[in-house]
Amino acid sequence: MENKYVCSVDIGGTKIATAIMEYPADGSVPHPVxxxxxxTEAQEGGEAVFQRIEASIKAxxxxxxxVEVLGVGIGxxxxxxxxxxxxAYANEIxxxxxxxxxxxxxxxxLxxxxxxxxxxxxxxxGEAHWGVGKGKFSVMCLGIGTGIGGAYVENGRVMQGFHGAAGHMGHIECSAAAGIPCACGRSGHLESVASGTSIGRMYDERFGRVDPSRPSVGRDVNDLCRAGDAKATEVIHDAGFALGASLG
Ligand SMILES: [Zn+2]
Known part of the structure; x- marks a missing residue:
């Protein structure tokens, strides 16, 4: 067996990262060559972003x-x-x-x-094949930041679901979020009580803004919590409890 090469692309709201990855024949962790x-210049619109992605891959x-590149893998x-x-769907970012x-x-x-x-x-x-989930049959991965993303891998394959939304943990029902509007346009979803954005909002609703000039974000509350602030700790506890209950 020989080493294999794939062109990998990571497309985010800020940057487009491209790599040629080498997959060693011995199954060890792939690395970029x-x-x-x-x-990304996302504000220029979808077509401009597409052109930039294609140009990056060709470059x-x-x-x-x-290097014989077998194909292109995009996240x-x-x-x-x-x-x-x-x-299928993207938000205003x-x-x-x-x-x-x-x-x-x-x-x-191409x-x-x-x-x-x-x-x-x-x-x-990545986690399922080479990271903390290596050797496990099923792996659940959550991305908790401004919003909440999620993915479920079983037997090495990511479960996408008919609409591509399988594992999108942020938008499952959560009793602690009942009646609270969600960024997706519906209400009662986990993201409304456990994302960084929501942690900031919950703190402001209960105790007032950390910085009076702007709404609080998750980082503000996290910093207070680390400094031992009881109010911030309460908000993060509630967010964590909701997350744990929904995961369970
Ligand atoms: Zn939602």
């Missing part, structure tokens, strides 16, 4: 003419259509990104196999 990064392939912001690799035919257009233009999954799904696959 080439890396590059460009700003990576051209910079490594001696993308937004919800990915599991059947085509198109972007990436305007015009929703509906971009990412997988289909890249396959046609003439290579192209696999597209969500960014947290890509993270989960």
């Amino acid at each position: 080439f890396e590059a990064e460009v700003p 990576a392939l051209e910079a490594n003419p001696d 993308a912001a937004g919800v990915v259509d599991p059947k085509t690799g198109a972007i 990436m305007p015009g990104w929703s509906g971009v035919q990412l997988g289909p257009r890249l396959r046609e233009d 003439g290579l196999p192209v696999a597209v999954v969500g960014d947290v799904q890509a993270h989960a696959l």
